[in-house]
Amino acid sequence: MWEQIRENQVRSAALIVTMGILLLLIGAVIGYVFLGSWEAGLIMAVIIWLIMNLVALFQGDSIMLAMSNAKKIGPDDHPRLYNVVEEMKIASGLEKMPDIYIIDDPAMNAFATGRDPEHASLAVTSGLLNKMSRDELQGVVGHEIGHIKNRDIRLMMLASILLGAIVMLAWYATRIGLFGGFGGRRSSGRGGGIVAIIVIIVGLLLMILAPIMAQVMYFAISRRREYLADASSALYTRYPEGLASALEKLANGDTKVRAANKATAPSYIANPYYRGATGTGGDLFATHPPLADRIRILRAMGGASYRDYEQAYKSAKNESIIGKGALALAGDEKVAIRPPSPSEDKLDVQQQIDRVRETSGALWKLHNYKSFNCGNCGAGLKLPPGFKGNKVRCPHCGTVNQV
Amino acid sequence: MLIAIVLITIVVILIFVGVGIYNGLVGARNQTKNAWAQIDVQLKRRHDLIPNLVETVKGYMEHERGTLEAVTQARNLAQSLANAPVADRAKAEGELGVALSRLLAVAENYPTLKANENFLALQEELASTENKIGFSRQFYNDCVLKYNNMTQMFPSNIIASMGGFHAGEFFEVKVEAEREAPKVSFAKPGNK
Structure with a gap:
């Protein structure tokens, strides 16, 4: 709906630009110290950044999904998940249905990826x-x-690429500088004396x-976006x-996803690194805001509109989160909270078992296992992908089934 | 000379801003139309699901022939009114919703039916279709709200009145939308 939360866009853009300037600065200093020319360093930094951008733009989502070991599903593989995604797609007015993936992992977590709403996955x-x-x-x-x-x-993605480029350049520069000596500039013999020394000191600090600094900025953007x-x-x-x-379930449970790593961590709904990702205070190096704060704000909402979230956020944090433009478009109209879905909270044991079966069944299917029911007792049987025979004995009742 | 350049620049900027706002308004109006079409898609989907449901349920619910026939009739009536005035359609869809919830409530009394995989799948589809009708209605209302706010807010209200974008027209449609898809609760047994 109110897709451009513009003020935030501007604020995030400012942070991105600052990171970009940092990257250029580093490039220039490296160029000056090692190659004897600012421009060479600048160009090098820009080229590295461009290459990383191109890779991320066209491969970013598939790399992330592959790294997370995610399997793509269709409407029949897991109807409940597919339907819930479609419901939210309709509610948000998203034009294209995002691709849906399941990660086979007992931890609880979720993420979205893709370069724009037309190429999104979840x-x-x-x-x-x-x-x-x-x-x-x-x-x-x-x-x-x-x-x-x-x-x-x-x-x-933009922010993480900039961060990556900065970290990479700084890392190589300090290693080369430490082991090779900061001699490149001096041995070129163009003099400059005190200027060169100042540049080297500033360069080292940088x-x-x-x-x-880049990481702090990156995490600041990330936390805001979560809210x-x-x-x-x-x-x-x-x-x-x-x-x-x-x-709350995430806070009390396990969100540690095996396949997550530093690069993919900020995309998850809760930090995939720590078991019981409760977290406290405003840690500068946290990718995610503390779950307790997020829960408190959501529960303090008097309605379901952005205005209600803004109010709840303000009373908890004493600052604003949603831009004025989005609030103005949302108007003063009251947006009521709907009642909970019936009977969902008190699932009986059989329903809980069915729910687990539904998911594991989908995963078997996604790994190319064939499944059918025993002709006698109805037990669900699964055949591995390479199975060649045409008869299977049901382990439950002993009936021999034709495949 | 300088004044002329400044004036021209200001005019050009104003034109650009004006075109931007105009396009924004057109976009918002089209979005409300698309949102309206979404509701239709979901209602049609519900019509398509019902023959399947009746077929699955028939064998188990010998004694509920009346309930089943009511659902089929309501569905056929709603489908035949697909191009009728909105008020008639809303009434037919409302009756279909009631008949459906009655059928699903009765189904709770048939444990063998509830164990049928086909039925479970259909139940999920129907419940989700109800949700989708609700969400497409909700999105439609969100769109109308945003569009109306745009036509009333400065400075887009100037362009809106010049370009003939009327909030009032759409407010009527918003009321129709609310009548269109009646709230169906998937009631628990004995809770009709």
Whole structure:
């Protein structure tokens, strides 16, 4: 819906530009110290950055999905997940259905990726599917669709590429500088004496500080975007409690995804690194805001609109999160919170078993296992992809089935 | 000379801003139309699901012939009214919703039916279609709200009044939208 949360766009853009300037500075200093020319360094930095951008733009999402070991599903593989995603797609007014992936991992987590809303993907772990009620799953999917709709993915991609380029340049420069000596400039014999020394000192400081500054900025963008996606989720679902209770489950459970790494971590709904990712305070190096804060804000909402989220955020943090433009477009209209879905919270044991079966069944199928039911007792049987025979004995009742 | 350049620049900037706002308004208006079409898509989907549901349920619910026939009739009526005035359609869709929820409530009393995979899949589809009708309605209302706010807010209201973008027209449609898809709760047994 109110897709351009513009003020935030501007604020994020400012941070990106600052990071870009940092990168250029580093390039220039490296050029000056090692190659004897500012321009060569600048050009080198820009080329590295461009290459990384191209790779990320066209391969970023598939690299991330491959690294996370995610399997793509269709409408029949896991109807519940597919339907919930479609519901949120409709509620957000997204034009194209995002690709949906399941990550086979008992931890609970989810992420969205892709360079724009037309090329977006969304991945959910099987642990999350097993443990979340429909309303909670809807809240999580709403949060991810919010990331897609607010165009956070491209922004975070830009930011992470800049960060990567800065870290890389600084790392190589300090290694070469330490082991090769900062002699390149001096041995070129063009003199400059005191200027050269100052440049080298400033350069050294920059090499050490720039990666840290870039990271702090990167994480600041990332945390802000998490709050905004929460606001979007509340608006789409009209039910902030769904996401709040999902986040509570994440806080008390295991969000540590095996396949996650430093590069992919900020894309997840909760930090995939720490078991029980509660986190406290405003840590500068946290990719995600503390779950407790996010839950508190969602539960303090008086309605489901951006205005309500803004109010709840303000009373918790004493600052503004949603831009004036988006608030003005949202108007003063009251957006009511809907009642919870019936009977979802009190699933009986059989329903819980069915839910786990549904997900594991989808995963078997995605690994090319054939499944059929025993003709006698109805037990679900699975055949591995390479199975050549035409008869299978049911391990449950002993009946021999024709395949 | 300088004044002329400044004036021309200002005019050009104003034209650009004006065109931008105009395009924004057109975009918002088209979005409301698309959102309206989405509701239709979901209603049609519900019509398509029902024959399947009735076929699956028939064998298990011998004694509920009346309930089943009511659903089929309501569905056929709603489908035949697909191009009728909105008020008639809304009424037919509302009756279909009621008949459906009655059928699903009765189904709770048939444990063997509830164990049927086909039925479970259909139940998920129907529940989700109800949600989708609700969400497409919600998105439509969000769009109308945004569009109306744009036509009333400065400075886009100037362009809106010049270009003939009327908020009022759409407010009527918004009311129709609310009548279009009645709220169907998938009631628990004994809770009609």
